[in-house]
Amino acid sequence: MSPVDAARPQLKIRQIHLDTGRENVAVISRHSKALRPEVFSGFSRVEIRRGNQSMLATLLITDDNAMVGPDDLGLAEPAFRRFGEAAGSLVSVTPASPPASLDAVRGKIQGRTLTAPEIEAIVNDLARYRYSDMEIAAFLIGAARFMTSDELLALVSAMASVGTQLRWDRPVVVDKHCIGGIPGNRTSMVLVPIVAAHGLTIPKTSSRAITSPAGTADTMEVLARVDVGVPEMKEIVAACNGCLIWGGHVNLSPADDILISVERPLCLDTREQMVASIMSKKLAAGSTHLLVDLPLGPSAKVISPIDAMRLRKLFEFVGDHFGIAVETITTDGRQPIGNGIGPVLEAQDVMAVLGNDPKAPADLREKSLRLAGHLLEYDPNLRGGSGYARARELLESGAALKQMQKIIDNQGPTNCRKDLGTLTTDIVAPRDGVVTGIDNLQLNRLARTAGAPIDKGAGIKLFKKVGDRVEQGEPLYRIYAFDPSEQELAVSAAEESSGYTVDGVHAFREQVL
Amino acid sequence: MSPVDAARPQLKIRQIHLDTGRENVAVISRHSKALRPEVFSGFSRVEIRRGNQSMLATLLITDDNAMVGPDDLGLAEPAFRRFGEAAGSLVSVTPASPPASLDAVRGKIQGRTLTAPEIEAIVNDLARYRYSDMEIAAFLIGAARFMTSDELLALVSAMASVGTQLRWDRPVVVDKHCIGGIPGNRTSMVLVPIVAAHGLTIPKTSSRAITSPAGTADTMEVLARVDVGVPEMKEIVAACNGCLIWGGHVNLSPADDILISVERPLCLDTREQMVASIMSKKLAAGSTHLLVDLPLGPSAKVISPIDAMRLRKLFEFVGDHFGIAVETITTDGRQPIGNGIGPVLEAQDVMAVLGNDPKAPADLREKSLRLAGHLLEYDPNLRGGSGYARARELLESGAALKQMQKIIDNQGPTNCRKDLGTLTTDIVAPRDGVVTGIDNLQLNRLARTAGAPIDKGAGIKLFKKVGDRVEQGEPLYRIYAFDPSEQELAVSAAEESSGYTVDGVHAFREQVL
Missing domain, CATH: 2.40.40.20 (Barwin-like endoglucanases)
Incomplete structure (x- = not known):
């Protein structure tokens, strides 16, 4: 002193x-x-x-x-x-005085290109909570306008270096990541057991919801404990070839979590920041092969094929630099995947697919198989082109379900409630016709308002998807809640804007969340 | 409901x-x-x-x-x-949901040019406190990268329209504004009585310090009440041709005050925002002629003649559009103006100049006369080129001092303490030599740390200015404080970096405040 x-x-x-x-x-x-x-x-x-x-x-x-x-x-x-x-x-x-690295942030705002040491200093100060919220926003917005290739690489490298660095004693460590924004869409929980049952290593860490009604970690928590630390994670992967845990507990790229927590409320989601966020986490996680799911649709994060291509190039560029084999796949992002939105409802969809239930949502099953097929092709011993068939075989034989149960057993029991919301309201079609659109953003918002993910059993169950014919008064979806005031908030928001377009009527809301 | x-x-x-x-x-x-x-x-x-x-x-x-x-x-x-x-x-x-106008802010961040109605909506939401601090920062940083001429005009117009709009029943209403950053520099308090004594109308509203040790309103408050509302302001101007009051109480361009309060801690001070801030206030204040003081120096806000010219063009462009005759004047901003920094010390300098005290600081006197001379030239009845001589005549005859006393009497008595800080420490020269530089930012920071403007009598009194010869151990300045811990903080900061350069030794600190 x-x-x-x-x-x-x-x-x-x-x-x-x-x-x-x-x-x-x-x-x-x-x-x-x-x-x-x-x-x-x-x-x-x-x-x-x-x-x-x-x-x-x-x-x-x-x-x-x-x-x-x-x-x-x-x-x-x-x-x-x-x-x-x-x-x-x-x-x-x-x-x-403000942290010295804030001079570089001001330089970025004024249009300057930052050096790698400057970006490292910013990321270190971020991760040590030395920036105020306004200063974090200043960095994000300054960087949102332009970021050079070298800046992006420096950012990924600096972010990956702060926090845990996982290393695996295996030549192939595969991973799959979706850029998000699509309700339901719990493909990781289907494909991880498929890929792990085949014998490939897939140590999956997922996020909890920040502004959405469920992250994969929230949904997996309905079935098993997800707050798993590094040594235990290694044991689970050794036993099962894979896991489905919450990344926050493992502390991968903590600066990313801080940036995201400011990005989301400001709705700042630039390509470079998205790539830096995902690639820093994968680099820290020790992945060797990464498949990135890019849903494309009018209310998805990627709304045009040109955007998807730009994102693909950026992922490939960063992956090549750091020696991660990155592949992107453009998927249908016009509507939610599966029928459930919210942890319990989504977990039901996942278990129905893994259990080969004839009523399981076909879109979740098909998309998961497609992604799993891609991942299986990373196995050098698998004959080229047979990934999809192998994935289907593992699913239909019950091997994937068995592997999922093994993962659940190894992660240990959860103490979450698994019951569905007791307060239900059906939102009905305003006219006869065909469903021509579903607004992902609005359905996310409605499910969140109903209490998801805090109430695991709150959320939305869809009865109709795009292309389905509906009659006036027929239910489009059901809102589940536990809390009367949250039910009421969600229902009145759904009455104002259901998120469904029937025969082209009922426009998408422009700004949600 | x-x-x-x-x-x-x-x-x-x-x-x-x-x-x-x-x-x-x-x-x-x-x-x-x-x-x-x-x-x-x-x-x-x-x-x-x-x-x-x-x-x-x-x-x-x-x-x-x-x-x-x-x-x-x-x-x-x-x-x-x-x-x-x-x-x-x-x-x-x-x-x-975030205010709808935030969509336009996101557009700006992405590089879009905003329309006048979009900018109006942003300013209205700002003034109604509908933006969070992060959202305010998002707008400022988005706009800091570029702003078109039309955007700037729309911003000035929208900002001026929110809050009080003063109108004067006189053809010529003059005003002077300094862009700030120079300690001391209380020229308004000298030139307002000169100009008012001549008979021109100069209803001066000033700001209180935000991050500096004194604003003109803080210093004037040592002599008179400055929390004056609109009706009383009009009476004072009717009686005295001028006033020296706090603008905050009159509520001119309140959106500007909100923007400034976020700009300052982030050290965002772009040309466009500076011009929008000043011109929106002057438009709302009903000024017809405006003289803008642009101090130029290595630790001033304007550090090169090219910057000064760009600022001048921007002021002229906006002034011409709104029918305000704007003139800019580049002044010496290499060091503080006057000897005192902090309200009581600055008020002493001002009264010494107005009282023609031979020990009054010559730089404050000379600069005030120069600015007053420019302002007097706006009088159509004054012979061209005689402004400076007329200003000196009004000062030397005692007419300006008399007018100041009239303004003080009309604004009414203050209940501020006028005594100087009882705890004093002299900071001395580290070697023999000539003072070659004084860091405005560091002296502002030291005076603020010593307790100014909260303690009116805290601050710094300079004994040496640029060009003065000093001997080792000779006092450069004296720090005044009331509170022992603030004294200690200021003194230890001064010992770390005095802000003075002697014979080129002792670098400017790069980042202060």
């Missing part, structure tokens, strides 16, 4: 039970003994120090002595946890 | 004594009776409604029943004040 720290009045930290998301927030009394908070307001942030421990935080001021007294410094929830010192510990607080 | 609102559980609002700056923040219990907060986390913000009253806010979650109970909705300080309903009032809370 420097002599300056010793002389300056210190403050006792206390925890403020306020969840401020990713941002570090500290609360100081307007009558603080250490420093008058108004003096700080000219500086963007403060630095909190104890010994060698240092943290940057955004400062809020309170007049409420019960919240934070004149001798205290309140730390909101993530900041208190990250600082890691006991309540009552003495700390010093000083005005902080 | 819609039937939906009536059925949904409502929450009682309560005030949370937490100052969250410009952003609306609401706090909900993790065990809320109305809606589970996790459901909201997929949406960027919430809408709070009571009858026709509606407000968007960012939502934080608490586990602390003492802060917000399950039946309550906490509103942090600015949100509670803006919502304007009594504590205990029942409100409904729903997930909110």
Whole structure:
């Protein structure tokens, strides 16, 4: 501790039970003994120090002595946890200059190309929570306008280097990733057991929902535990050739999680950021072969074949540089895949496909087989062109279902509720005709509003898909909820805009989520 | 109230004594009776409604029943004040889509040129606090890369239309504005009484410091009240031809204040935003003739003559469009103007100049006379070229001092303390030599750290300026403070980097504030 720290009045930290998301927030009394908070307001942030421990935080001021007294410094929830010192510990607080790497962010905003060390410094500061939300937004928006090839490679490399780096003792480690945006679409949960049953290694880590009604990790959690750490993950993969766990617990590319949490509310989803996000995670995960699913449709993330081609080139470019064999596949993204939206409903679809149930959704089955077929072709010992047939064989023989049960057993039991929402409402067709469109964004929003993924059994079950004939008053889909007010919110939103177009009537909503 | 609102559980609002700056923040219990907060986390913000009253806010979650109970909705300080309903009032809370105008912001980020109605919608949402801090940053950064001439005009027009619009019953209403960044530099307080004594109308509104140690309003407040509303402002101008008041109380271009509060911590200060900020205020203020002071120097906002010329062209272009006669003047911005930095010290400099004190700082006197001379030339009855001589005559005769006293009397007495900081420390020259540079940014930061402008008497008094010879150990400047810990912070920062270069030694700090 420097002599300056010793002389300056210190403050006792206390925890403020306020969840401020990713941002570090500290609360100081307007009558603080250490420093008058108004003096700080000219500086963007403060630095909190104890010994060698240092943290940057955004400062809020309170007049409420019960919240934070004149001798205290309140730390909101993530900041208190990250600082890691006991309540009552003495700390010093000083005005902080912004992180030095923010100069490079300003350069990017002004149109400058950044060097690899500059990008590394930005990613390191991001991962250490040294950026405020506004500063994270500044980097994302600055980079959204243009990013050179070299910048993109530097970003992927820096992001992959921060956090866990998985390495596998096998020559072929396959992975599949969808760029997202399509409700349902739980192909990973079908293809991982198929590929693992064949004998290829597929250690799948997935995300939880951020703004959608379910991520693969949320849906898998209906069937098994997904909060699995690295050593246990290795054991599961050794036993089963594959796994279906939550990536957050493994801490792959944590800077990516921070960037995504700001990207989503701002609806910033550029090609370069999408590629950097996915490729940094795969590089850290030790994948050797990657298949990227690019759904194409009017309410998908990719809306034109030209966009899909540009994305493909970018994935290939980055994959080649880092020695990952990347293949992209353009799929039908005009509507949800499967019938369920929300963890329990989606898990039912998955188990129906794996169980060869004749009522299982054909689109989920067919798409999963197609993707699994591609992945199986990465097996050097499989005869070229026979991947799809092999995938179907593994599914129809029950080998895939058996492998799924083995994965579930190895990951261990979940303590999630598996019952469906008890409050149901059917949304019906406004006229006779043919379903000509389904808005992915609106259905995601409705299912989320109904309580998914927090309530595993909340969500939407589709009765009609594009091309189906409907009669006026016939149900299009059913909303499941547990909470009456969430049910009501979802139903009134569905009545305002059902997300379905019948005979071309009922336009897509332009802006959702 | 819609039937939906009536059925949904409502929450009682309560005030949370937490100052969250410009952003609306609401706090909900993790065990809320109305809606589970996790459901909201997929949406960027919430809408709070009571009858026709509606407000968007960012939502934080608490586990602390003492802060917000399950039946309550906490509103942090600015949100509670803006919502304007009594504590205990029942409100409904729903997930909110981002403001529709945010689509245009995303378009701007992607490189699209915005239409005038789009820019109007953005400015209206900004002024109604419907943007989160991140969304404000998104607009600023999107616009920082490029802005067309038409976009700039639309922005100025939209910003000027929101808030108060002053109109004066006189053919010539003059104004002067400095783009800022130079410590001291209180020329307005010298030239307003000169110009008003001559008989020209100069209703000057000024800002308070945001990140600097003093704005003109902070310094004027040492001498007179500055929180003056529109009707009283008109009376003062009728009596004195001019005034020196705080613009914030008059509510000119409030969207500008919101943009600036995000620009400053991000250090985003583009030409277009600077011109939009200043010109929207002047358009709203009803100025007919405007003189813009552009200080030029290595630590000023304008660092090259080419930048100064580009700024001049932009000011002229916007001025011509809106019928304001704009003239720019490039001034010496290599160092602070005057000797004092901080409200009391600056007010002493100003009164010394107006009182023709032989010890008054010559640079402040000379610069003020030069600017006043330009402004006086806007009087059609004054012989061309005689502005400077007329200004000097009004200063030397004591007419300007008399006019200043009249303005002070009309604005009324202040209740600010006028004593200088009792804790003083001299920062001395590290070697013999000549002062070759003074870093404006570092001196601003030091004076702010010492307590200015919150303590009117805190700040810095300069003993040496550029070109002065100094001996080792001779004081360069004196730091004034009231608070021991702020004194210590300022002194240790000055010891790390004094801001002075002697014989070319001691580099400018690259990044300050």
